[in-house]
Amino acid sequence: MGVSVCLASGKGGSGKSTICANLGVAISQLGYKTAIVDADVEGSSMGLIFGIDFKVPTIHEYLSGSAGVEDIVLKADGVELAIGSVRVEDLKDLNIELLKNFIKELMEKYDVVLVDAPSGLGIDAITAISACDAVLLVATPDILSVTNSLKTKVVAERLGKKVLGLVLNRVGSAYDIPTKYIEDIMGIKVIGEVAEDEEVKKSLVEGKVLLMRNPSSKAAKDIFKLAEKLVLEYP
Amino acid sequence: MGKILVVDDEPDIVYLIKKILEKGGHKVIEAYNGEECLEKVKTEKPDLILLDIMMPGLDGYDILRILKSKEDTKSITIAILTAKSSDEDKIKSLDEQADWHISKPIDKDKLLDMVDWLLKSPPRKVLER
Structure with missing residues (x-):
C-alpha cells in the first residue's frame, strides 16, 4: 500500500500544479512507482504541463462514471497520471466523492500518489485533502499566500491529516x-524552497515538464532536492 | 533604526519590550490603552506599532481597524504582539490586515530581528471593506 499526498494551497498562483508534476517526476526518478492525479477538476492543468493531448480519457470521465481507473491512467516522463479535462461541458454530472475511491485504488498499485488539489477551500479541495494520507502545502512568500495556506493547514489538521510541511515557490x-518568519507564523517547517525561474514558464509554453526539459535549471534542482528530502524524511 | 510605539495594558510588558528595543537602537514610545495609542500615533507618527490585542476599552483589533482605515495612518506598519497564539488568532490578525502577528513570549534577539525586518518591509496594501 502506497502513500497519498495532497498538494494544497490557499490561493491560486502558487505554482502548486507545476510543483506537483515535477515532484512526481523527481520521486519517480528516485525509484518510487509514482502516480499523479489532477484533482483540480475546474481548473485542470496537468495535461498542459505534461504536453498531453486532451483527446485522451480524463479523470472527469471517471468522476462521471463513464470510465474505470485503467481507462484513464496514462504514462508520461516516468510517472503514471490521470489528467483532467479542460472542456466546460465535462464539468457536468461529476461525483467528486468518487475521487476517494480513485485514489484508494491507485494506492494499491503505486508507492506514491500525488494529488493536485484545487486552490482554496471549496468542496473539491476539501474532498481532495480528505482523500489523502498527508498534505503538502505550497505557497509563495507573500502575506496573502501565507495567510491562505495557514487556513488550509488548519482545515487539513481538523480533517486529521498529517501536514508534511510547506513548500515555498517562486x-x-x-x-x-523571510522563510524563518513564515515558519514561525505557520507553525510548520518549510521543507523546500523553489526559485523563481524563467525556465518554468518556458517549459509550460513548450508543454514539457521542467525536470525533463531542463533538469539543470535552478527550479528543477530545487524540486529534485525537495523530492530527495521527502523520500528520506517520509519513506 | 525606527520609532516604535509599544501598546500594551501591562506596564511590565511595555517596560520589558522597551528595554529590548532601546538596546537595539530604536526610539520607543509607550501607550497603555487604545485611546492613548491613537493619541500617540497622532503626535509621534511612529514607523511601527507593536500592538497587544487584549486591552480594556478599545482592543487591538479595534485600533487596527481604525488606523488601517484612515488615509494618514494606514501606511504605518502594525504588528500584533500577543499571547494569543493559536492558528485561528494568527489568521484573525492577518485577515484584519495587520502586517504581521508575533506570538508572546518571544526572545529578545528574535524580536529585534523581526522588528528590523518589519521596519525595512513596505506596509501591506490596505483593502477597504
Missing part, C-alpha cells in the same frame, strides 16, 4: 517574507 524577490 522565491527570490527582495519583497519575499
Whole structure:
C-alpha cells in the first residue's frame, strides 16, 4: 500500500500544479512507482504541463462514471497520471466523492500518489485533502499566500491529516517574507524552497515538464532536492 | 533604526519590550490603552506599532481597524504582539490586515530581528471593506 499526498494551497498562483508534476517526476526518478492525479477538476492543468493531448480519457470521465481507473491512467516522463479535462461541458454530472475511491485504488498499485488539489477551500479541495494520507502545502512568500495556506493547514489538521510541511515557490524577490518568519507564523517547517525561474514558464509554453526539459535549471534542482528530502524524511 | 510605539495594558510588558528595543537602537514610545495609542500615533507618527490585542476599552483589533482605515495612518506598519497564539488568532490578525502577528513570549534577539525586518518591509496594501 502506497502513500497519498495532497498538494494544497490557499490561493491560486502558487505554482502548486507545476510543483506537483515535477515532484512526481523527481520521486519517480528516485525509484518510487509514482502516480499523479489532477484533482483540480475546474481548473485542470496537468495535461498542459505534461504536453498531453486532451483527446485522451480524463479523470472527469471517471468522476462521471463513464470510465474505470485503467481507462484513464496514462504514462508520461516516468510517472503514471490521470489528467483532467479542460472542456466546460465535462464539468457536468461529476461525483467528486468518487475521487476517494480513485485514489484508494491507485494506492494499491503505486508507492506514491500525488494529488493536485484545487486552490482554496471549496468542496473539491476539501474532498481532495480528505482523500489523502498527508498534505503538502505550497505557497509563495507573500502575506496573502501565507495567510491562505495557514487556513488550509488548519482545515487539513481538523480533517486529521498529517501536514508534511510547506513548500515555498517562486522565491527570490527582495519583497519575499523571510522563510524563518513564515515558519514561525505557520507553525510548520518549510521543507523546500523553489526559485523563481524563467525556465518554468518556458517549459509550460513548450508543454514539457521542467525536470525533463531542463533538469539543470535552478527550479528543477530545487524540486529534485525537495523530492530527495521527502523520500528520506517520509519513506 | 525606527520609532516604535509599544501598546500594551501591562506596564511590565511595555517596560520589558522597551528595554529590548532601546538596546537595539530604536526610539520607543509607550501607550497603555487604545485611546492613548491613537493619541500617540497622532503626535509621534511612529514607523511601527507593536500592538497587544487584549486591552480594556478599545482592543487591538479595534485600533487596527481604525488606523488601517484612515488615509494618514494606514501606511504605518502594525504588528500584533500577543499571547494569543493559536492558528485561528494568527489568521484573525492577518485577515484584519495587520502586517504581521508575533506570538508572546518571544526572545529578545528574535524580536529585534523581526522588528528590523518589519521596519525595512513596505506596509501591506490596505483593502477597504
